[in-house]
Amino acid sequence: MNLSFTKMQGLGNDFIVLDGVRQTLSLDTETVQRLGDRHFGIGFDQLLLVEPPADLAHDFRYRIFNSSGEEVEQCGNGARCFARFVHDQGLTTKTEIAVETARGVIYPKLEANGEVTVDMGPPALLPAEVPFVADADAVIHPLEVGGRSVDITVVSMGNPHAVQVVDDVDTELVQTLGPLIERHARFPRKVNAGFMQIVGRDEIRLRVYERGAGETLACGTGACAAVVAGIRRGLLGDTVRVHTRGGDLTIRWQGSDAPVLMTGPAVTVFQGHIQI
DSSP states (O other): OEEEEEEEEETTEEEEEEETTTSOOOOOHHHHHHHHOTTTSOOOSEEEEEEOOSSTTSSEEEEEEETTSOEESOOHHHHHHHHHHHHHTTSOOOSBOOEEETTEEEEEEEOTTSOEEEEOOOOBOSGGGTTOOOSSOOSOEEEEETTEEEEEEEEESSSEEEEEEOSOTTTSOHHHHHHHHHTOTTOTTOOEEEEEEEEETTEEEEEEEETTTEEOSOOHHHHHHHHHHHHHTTOOOSEEEEEETTEEEEEEOOSTTOOOEEEEOOEEEEEEEEEO
16 A cells, blocks of 8 residues: 655644545554554654545544554644645645544634634533543542642543643653553543643643653643643633643633634645555
C-alpha cells in the first residue's frame, strides 16, 4: 500500500494527516504503529484521518489514532491541523466547516491571521460522562496515586482529562505521576493527566501527559479542560492564554452549557509518500 501523507504540527504536537476521501486506506493497529515509529516510520503523536461524513449535512468525518495504535475520541491541536489540511488540499473552499468526531460535531474556522479557531462544544462535567468512578459529583476529587493524594478536576472534551493545580510545572513530577494517573483504575477508559500552574486570572502554564502518547509539547483538548477546570474552581476568567512547551493557545468559555473555543496555529511541515 502506497500512502500519500502530510506531516503537520500544532504547537509542536505533531501529526500525519491522511486523505481518506481521495485515496483508499486500510489501517490496522500494526500499520499505525509502524507509521508512528520515529526511527523506522514517519513518527507522530497522532495520526489524523480525513473521511467523508456519515451525515451529508456535515463536511467531513475526523478520526484520530495515537502512535500506540489505539483510536481515540478527540484531539484539539489535531482539529486545527485538520481544518488547515482540508482547505489547503482543496477538499473544501469553506473557511468554517462542520466535522464529525467520535464524540459529536466540532466547528473549526480559519481566521484571517492564519490561526484556526475550533468550537469544541460544551465540556462534559459529570463523572460518569468523563468517565470517572466517583461517589458523587464534585468540582474537586481527591485521587490516591503514587503514594500521595492529589486533588483533580475531571472534564471531558470528547476525551477524558484529569487536571490538577501545581505550584510550578517545571518541577512537578509529570513523567512520574502522569502515567500513574493515565492508567488509574478510577478511569475506565484511561485519562489525559494535566498539570496546571496559575500565572494570573487570564494566564496559565500547562503540561499534559497524554493517554497513549506520553507527554507532548502541547495538548489542545488538555488546554480546554485545564481552563474549564480553573474557571470551575474560581481561579480563572473566561478568556485565558495557555502557555505550553510548544507555544500558546487562547481558550474562551462562558461557563455552563456554552461551547469551549480554542484558537491557535496549525502548520504544514512537509508532504510525502510511504510504502507499507
